[in-house]
Amino acid sequence: MTIFATATLAAAPTTxxxxxxxxxxxxxxxxxxxxxxxxxxxxxxxxxxxxxxxGAKKGxxxxxxxxxxxxxxxxxxxxxxxxxARTGAVFFPPQTQPNAFDMVTDDSKPYEFRVDxxxxxxxxxxxxxxxxxxxxxxxxxSGLKQFHYVAKTWDPSAALEAIARDIEGLKxxxxxxxxxxxxxxxxIDRLSIDYAYRTHKPxxxxxxxxxxPNPDDDGIWFDIDFHDPKSTAEKHTQPAKVVxxxxxxxxLSFLHLEGTKTKSIMGDVWKILRKHGVTECR
Numbered sequence: 001m002t003i004f005a006t007a008t009l010a011a012a013p014t015t016x017x018x019x020x021x022x023x024x025x026x027x028x029x030x031x032x033x034x035x036x037x038x039x040x041x042x043x044x045x046x047x048x049x050x051x052x053x054x055g056a057k058k059g060x061x062x063x064x065x066x067x068x069x070x071x072x073x074x075x076x077x078x079x080x081x082x083x084x085a086r087t088g089a090v091f092f093p094p095q096t097q098p099n100a101f102d103m104v105t106d107d108s109k110p111y112e113f114r115v116d117x118x119x120x121x122x123x124x125x126x127x128x129x130x131x132x133x134x135x136x137x138x139x140x141x142s143g144l145k146q147f148h149y150v151a152k153t154w155d156p157s158a159a160l161e162a163i164a165r166d167i168e169g170l171k172x173x174x175x176x177x178x179x180x181x182x183x184x185x186x187x188i189d190r191l192s193i194d195y196a197y198r199t200h201k202p203x204x205x206x207x208x209x210x211x212x213p214n215p216d217d218d219g220i221w222f223d224i225d226f227h228d229p230k231s232t233a234e235k236h237t238q239p240a241k242v243v244x245x246x247x248x249x250x251x252l253s254f255l256h257l258e259g260t261k262t263k264s265i266m267g268d269v270w271k272i273l274r275k276h277g278v279t280e281c282r
Contacts, residue, residue, distance in 0.1 A: 021114050021116070023119070024138055025116060026116055028060065028115045028116050029060060029064050029065040029085075031085045032059075034085040034086075035086060035087055035088040036053075037052050037083060038087070042089075042090045042091065044081075044090075045081075048071070051071045052069055052083065055067060055069030056069070062114070062115060062117075062120065063115070064115065064116075066083065066084055066139070067085050068080065068081075068082055068111065068113055068120070069083060070110070073098045077099065079092075080092075080093065096126045096127075097127065098126075099124045099125070101125075104124050104132050104133070104134075104152055109123060110122065118138055119138060120138075121135070132151075132152050133149055134149070134150040135148075135149055136148035156191055156226050159226075160186065160193065161182065161186060163272055164182045164185065164186040173268075174263060174268075176218065176219060176258075176262050178197065180195050191225065192224060193222075194223045196215075197219050197221075198218055198259070199213035199215050199219050200213070200216060202214040208238040212255070215258060216259055218259050220262055220265070221256065222255065223254075225255075226251075227252070228249075228251075229249075235255065236253055243280060244280070244281040245280055251281075252273070254269075
């Protein structure tokens with residue numbers, strides 16, 4: 001049995017107007033053949049040679065004649081470099097390295113930028129700090145300068161509802177989800193999702209499975225639950241945790257039983273959990 005955890009983030013109030021791309025215009029430059037990446041222009045360039053060279057070939061996508069290149073650096077983590085398509089010079093803005101974008105799970109893009117603007121928007125937690133939010137940077141020609149920030153606050157109920165809606169979206173592929181609905185199976189007051197389809201009373205054989213509905217051959221039972229990691233409730237301590245997954249201050253237990261003749265939904269549920277910010281505890 002695998003244990004998961006997730007939470008989502010909602011924007012906190014801000015009194016300052018949100019910057020727009022049009023407020024920081026740049027003139028797009030047509031460059032049919034970008035200059036080759038200068039690996040000697042930054043100490044980190046050689047380390048990421050392949051991804052930089054492949055990204056540079058696509059041409060300018062930021063601030064007129066620059067190319068933003070991003071790549072993964074672990075589970076839901078991204079790094080970023082900016083290449084001058086006219087000179088091949090590479091920039092690694094230090095204040096953005098790396099971006100733990102899983103800290104914001106409201107479907108925002110980790111980075112937003114345009115070729116006709118000097119504005120770059122980062123959503124997540126740059127440098128993996130505990131300050132998730134939306135960061136606004138202005139390109140100066142040699143680096144990024146932060147000038148605005150919108151904090152985000154934890155909203156686990158919103159994450160749970162989003163997970164439930166995505167599970168409901170699987171009904172067309174899995175007959176055993178025929179009776180599942182957000183309205184019936186989402187328990188916001190308990191921060192949980194529970195579902196049973198074609199189940200029977202368990203036999204008294206001991207263990208945690210004796211205390212929950214057991215599925216028929218074509219049935220299923222599962223329980224997704226957000227809770228305090230210090231909880232000593234039986235459902236949070238049994239079965240023994242193989243892997244702990246966390247985001248923010250919550251853990252999520254994911255208990256499930258499937259009938260022997262059902263097509264397993266667990267792979268797709270796992271994808272949904274990760275989509276909404278699930279990652280291994282640090």
